[in-house]
Amino acid sequence: MTTKLKIGLIGDVGVGKTALIQRFCFGTYTEDYDATIGIETCDKSVNLDGKMYQLQLWDTAGQEKYHSLVRLYFKDIKGVLLVFQIDRQESFDHCKDWLDLFYSSISSGFTPPVLLVGNKCDLIGSSTRVSKESVDRFVSENGLEYIETSSKENTNVQEAFSQLLRSIINLKPIFVDPGEEEVKITQQTEDTDGGCVC
Numbered sequence: 001m002t003t004k005l006k007i008g009l010i011g012d013v014g015v016g017k018t019a020l021i022q023r024f025c026f027g028t029y030t031e032d033y034d035a036t037i038g039i040e041t042c043d044k045s046v047n048l049d050g051k052m053y054q055l056q057l058w059d060t061a062g063q064e065k066y067h068s069l070v071r072l073y074f075k076d077i078k079g080v081l082l083v084f085q086i087d088r089q090e091s092f093d094h095c096k097d098w099l100d101l102f103y104s105s106i107s108s109g110f111t112p113p114v115l116l117v118g119n120k121c122d123l124i125g126s127s128t129r130v131s132k133e134s135v136d137r138f139v140s141e142n143g144l145e146y147i148e149t150s151s152k153e154n155t156n157v158q159e160a161f162s163q164l165l166r167s168i169i170n171l172k173p174i175f176v177d178p179g180e181e182e183v184k185i186t187q188q189t190e191d192t193d194g195g196c197v198c
Contacts, residue, residue, distance in 0.1 A: 002045065002052040006076055007164065010060050010098050011083035012091040016119040019151035020083065021057050024161055029151050048165060055161070074105040079112045079164045084130070086118040086148065092130045092138075099142060113167035114144055117160055121148040 009017040018040075022028050025044045042057045058073055082098055084091040099114065106112065116139060118130065139146045147163055149156040 002054050004054045004056060005078045005165075005168065006056045006058065007079050007081070007161075008058040008060060008073065008077050008102075009081045009083055010102060011117075012085075012088075012094050012098075015083045015085040015088070015091050016151055017081075017083050018059050020081070020117070020119065020149065020157060020160070021059050023151040023154060023157045025057070027154075029154070046161075046165075048169075053165070074102060075107065077106065077112055079168045080114045081117050081160060081164060082114050082144070083117045083119050085120050085123075087120065087123045087129045089128065089130055092118075092134065095138065096142075110171075113164065113171065114142075115160060115164045115167065116144045116146045118146065118148040120150055120152070121155060122150040122153045124148075 009020065011017055019029060021042050022030065025042050040059045042059065044055045044057060046053050046055060058077070060073065080102060082095055082102075084095050095116065102114070103111075116135070118135065123129070135146060138144070145163060145167065147156055147160050149160050151157060
């Protein structure tokens with residue numbers, strides 16, 4: 001039996017949410033993407049220590065004009081990647097706004113885990129990169145975990161989704177077997193019909 005999990009990616013426009021999904025789902029990378037309009041989805045089946053999960057990945061528009069629409073999709077979500085671009089301070093500064101938007105939109109009773117993602121770490125030598133001290137403080141103040149990724153170089157992309165899934169499993173909500181403790185993505189299956197509209 002396959003467990004279905006709804007996972008969202010939120011963050012400013014242009015930070016690489018669509019590229020992360022493309023790399024994770026299809027193993028591909030493209031330099032230029034059109035900005036996501038509204039919400040687009042991609043299904044991906046993964047094998048986690050012998051248990052099948054179907055991830056429904058929700059790629060959200062980063063523009064402020066779509067915030068009211070984005071709020072609607074948070075229903076029944078099980079985890080979130082909060083993405084900023086590692087050399088764009090403004091995208092990091094807006095993470096608190098995205099976090100507040102998310103927390104104010106979810107139903108009570110279950111608080112999904114949020115993984116902060118510093119994307120485009122191939123630009124890590126940039127003089128404008130967000131300071132480690134700022135990231136550490138934000139993570140500590142908001143009780144988050146953090147990982148740096150690069151869709152271009154395929155750095156930590158699979159690990160980011162694995163880490164988020166591990167957090168979901170460790171919360172042991174009703175869809176998780178009580179004895180399951182650690183998650184490792186051991187196999188990726190073919191994409192479900194319809195693929196990704198990223």
